[in-house]
Amino acid sequence: MGRRGPALLAALAVVALAVGCTSTKSGSEESTGDGKTKIGLVTKTDSNPYFVALRDAAKAEADKNGAELVALAGKFDGDNDGQVAAIENLVQQGAKTILVTPNNSTGILGAIKKARDRGVLVIALDTETDPQDAVDATIATDNTNAGRLQGQYVKAALNGQPARSILLDGTPGSTVSEQRHAGFVEAAQPENLGTEATNGEQNKAQQATENLLQRATTVNSIYTLNEPAARGAYSALKAKGLADRVVIGSIDGSCDGVEAVKSGEIAVTVMQFPKKMAEQGVRFAVEFAKSGKKPTGFVETETAVITDKPLAGIDSEDTAWGLENCWG
Amino acid sequence: MTTRVSPSEFILRTPAIGPAIALVVAVVVFGLTTDTFFNVDNLSLVVQQSLVIGTLALGQTLVILTAGIDLANAAIAVLSTLLIAKLTINGTDAPIALVVGIVAAALIGAVTGGLVTGLRLPPFIVTLGLLTIVTAASRLYAQGQSFPVTDPTLGWLGTTQYLFGQIEVTYGMAVMLAMFVGLWYALTKTAWGKHVYAVGNDPEAARLSGIHVRRTVLSVYVVAGLCYGIAAWQALGRVPNADPNAFQLGNLDSITAVVIGGTSLFGGRGSVLGTLVGALIVAVLRSGLTQAGIDNLYQDVATGALVIAAVAVDRFSRGRQR
Numbered sequence: 001m002g003r004r005g006p007a008l009l010a011a012l013a014v015v016a017l018a019v020g021c022t023s024t025k026s027g028s029e030e031s032t033g034d035g036k037t038k039i040g041l042v043t044k045t046d047s048n049p050y051f052v053a054l055r056d057a058a059k060a061e062a063d064k065n066g067a068e069l070v071a072l073a074g075k076f077d078g079d080n081d082g083q084v085a086a087i088e089n090l091v092q093q094g095a096k097t098i099l100v101t102p103n104n105s106t107g108i109l110g111a112i113k114k115a116r117d118r119g120v121l122v123i124a125l126d127t128e129t130d131p132q133d134a135v136d137a138t139i140a141t142d143n144t145n146a147g148r149l150q151g152q153y154v155k156a157a158l159n160g161q162p163a164r165s166i167l168l169d170g171t172p173g174s175t176v177s178e179q180r181h182a183g184f185v186e187a188a189q190p191e192n193l194g195t196e197a198t199n200g201e202q203n204k205a206q207q208a209t210e211n212l213l214q215r216a217t218t219v220n221s222i223y224t225l226n227e228p229a230a231r232g233a234y235s236a237l238k239a240k241g242l243a244d245r246v247v248i249g250s251i252d253g254s255c256d257g258v259e260a261v262k263s264g265e266i267a268v269t270v271m272q273f274p275k276k277m278a279e280q281g282v283r284f285a286v287e288f289a290k291s292g293k294k295p296t297g298f299v300e301t302e303t304a305v306i307t308d309k310p311l312a313g314i315d316s317e318d319t320a321w322g323l324e325n326c327w328g
Numbered sequence: 329m330t331t332r333v334s335p336s337e338f339i340l341r342t343p344a345i346g347p348a349i350a351l352v353v354a355v356v357v358f359g360l361t362t363d364t365f366f367n368v369d370n371l372s373l374v375v376q377q378s379l380v381i382g383t384l385a386l387g388q389t390l391v392i393l394t395a396g397i398d399l400a401n402a403a404i405a406v407l408s409t410l411l412i413a414k415l416t417i418n419g420t421d422a423p424i425a426l427v428v429g430i431v432a433a434a435l436i437g438a439v440t441g442g443l444v445t446g447l448r449l450p451p452f453i454v455t456l457g458l459l460t461i462v463t464a465a466s467r468l469y470a471q472g473q474s475f476p477v478t479d480p481t482l483g484w485l486g487t488t489q490y491l492f493g494q495i496e497v498t499y500g501m502a503v504m505l506a507m508f509v510g511l512w513y514a515l516t517k518t519a520w521g522k523h524v525y526a527v528g529n530d531p532e533a534a535r536l537s538g539i540h541v542r543r544t545v546l547s548v549y550v551v552a553g554l555c556y557g558i559a560a561w562q563a564l565g566r567v568p569n570a571d572p573n574a575f576q577l578g579n580l581d582s583i584t585a586v587v588i589g590g591t592s593l594f595g596g597r598g599s600v601l602g603t604l605v606g607a608l609i610v611a612v613l614r615s616g617l618t619q620a621g622i623d624n625l626y627q628d629v630a631t632g633a634l635v636i637a638a639v640a641v642d643r644f645s646r647g648r649q650r
Contacts, residue, residue: 068621072618077573078572078574081380081563081575092369093618093621107571107574171573172472172572
């Protein structure tokens with residue numbers, strides 16, 4: 001055996017690779033009946049609970065309709081290259097419809113165009129493309145409006161005091177982040193005490209708030225793009241003993257987020273409904289497979305203001321309702 | 329010559345052979361188990377999908393051959409895409425912007441090489457620092473924006489042509505091939521190439537045999553920087569949008585391609601052919617597993633296993649050598 005060791009090892013590696021591929025393939029074959037409509041889903045990442053909820057809802061809806069869902073994702077926020085490859089690979093394997101949450105509103109237009117040129121129905125979920133008509137249809141929250149709703153509540157909660165706000169954004173350059181921010185600013189008209197990109201991460205949001213609080217001592221409100229950012233902001237405020245005098249607003253509607261509203265860490269959150277986006281997208285795909293009818297335009301999924309301190313003139317639901325309807 | 333060559337010697341002399349076999353096996357397996365993998369346009373896509381990481385990996389190969397490592401390569405390429413796109417959008421002629429972007433990448437390569445050779449700092453530390461600095465520079469320069477480009481020069485590498493009316497090829501593939509041939513020639517047929525291998529094998533022995541070690545290493549980082557600049561051009565051909573958040577894992581992906589391709593992390597052994605094969609294996613796994621309907625994440629599992637297997641083979645054959 002002696003000198004053949006390395007060759008053997010190499011051969012083993014190759015065999016393991018080959019066996020690995022064939023065996024997993026045979027496993028998946030059982031669930032893949034022929035003739036099923038194939039629907040592709042490309043999310044920004046597969047680690048964010050929001051996209052996991054969206055994917056699971058799409059899968060359930062596809063199963064219900066006898067369609068097959070193939071879910072792919074980028075590896076990180078901003079992975080345009082990965083999303084382009086995912087779209088190409090879905091087209092190759094014969095997906096009739098591709099649902100995509102673009103990482104960047106202009107980043108993957110080329111791949112989308114190629115897919116559409118081949119007759120594939122492409123629907124943007126959650127995040128718009130720029131221009132919007134680069135896809136057949138868009139199903140999303142009106143993110144500017146979500147920011148506006150947060151701003152209206154925060155303004156009302158301040159009881160006539162002008163808003164002096166810290167603004168915690170998402171990933172630099174993200175469309176969703178910019179729209180929510182603009183909506184909040186429009187409705188609350190805050191004095192801006194500092195804007196930071198948090199990538200929607202609790203750690204970064206906490207650090208950013210800690211640092212901004214060093215100089216922004218007059219703060220009375222914090223805008224946050226999502227609930228992890230809101231929780232990070234709360235930790236920083238609490239450590240400084242400021243939690244009672246600052247109104248934190250947020251957007252998303254995760255179950256953790258609603259819990260944070262219930263416990264009083266966050267004053268308000270604007271819930272969105274990713275499951276409904278996914279279900280609607282799959283229904284469009286099924287309809288397209290049956291009749292060839294393509295949906296068009298912007299389909300808005302609703303939002304709900306969640307708070308346990310309802311204010312006059314603002315439609316809201318309490319956290320009990322929120323916990324029943326949160327997405328994960 | 330009829331000397332009998334033992335299998336371990338054969339692998340030692342041609343480290344690309346193992347990965348090449350793995351590539352062929354993977355292609356055949358996916359071809360047999362899916363209906364769509366062997367489509368001509370699918371095979372073309374697999375190559376297109378490997379271009380950016382493949383080009384980054386060519387530069388990475390040179391660095392690793394000198395027993396170095398470059399953690400900043402993808403960050404440099406991203407900065408380069410931003411330079412090219414932003415300059416063009418602000419009115420610079422696209423070809424000039426392109427040259428500026430590529431030269432900037434080579435200059436950063438020169439800085440890396442200068443720090444590694446001049447201050448004798450470990451490449452891992454130098455490029456870790458540069459990764460952070462260059463990423464921050466990109467974000468500062470981009471100001472939270474991304475820059476879509478429409479200029480045909482910038483997207484030229486993504487332009488498709490049809491060979492025999494059937495086979496989809498891009499100019500990017502041709503450039504990749506040309507770079508590969510150029511580097512293969514430089515590494516195997518020129519004195520410079522022999523010096524690179526010698527320095528990676530044993531810098532002290534190289535110095536004693538009269539090789540200018542520092543100059544060789546510096547030149548390697550400059551050439552690698554050029555590769556990253558061209559990778560930036562390739563990236564704009566694939567995705568005509570310069571995004572400061574792109575290719576965050578490009579450094580590790582390029583190291584993966586190099587290692588799977590059989591180039592030794594200990595330096596002095598490996599080839600650009602192996603790297604090309606390594607980059608293709610990663611793309612084949614991604615495409616094939618997708619088409620077999622297998623979760624994205626199993627591609628990562630398979631790639632990770634291949635990395636470990638490749639290094640094990642390298643280590644084992646080196647052990648036999650002594």
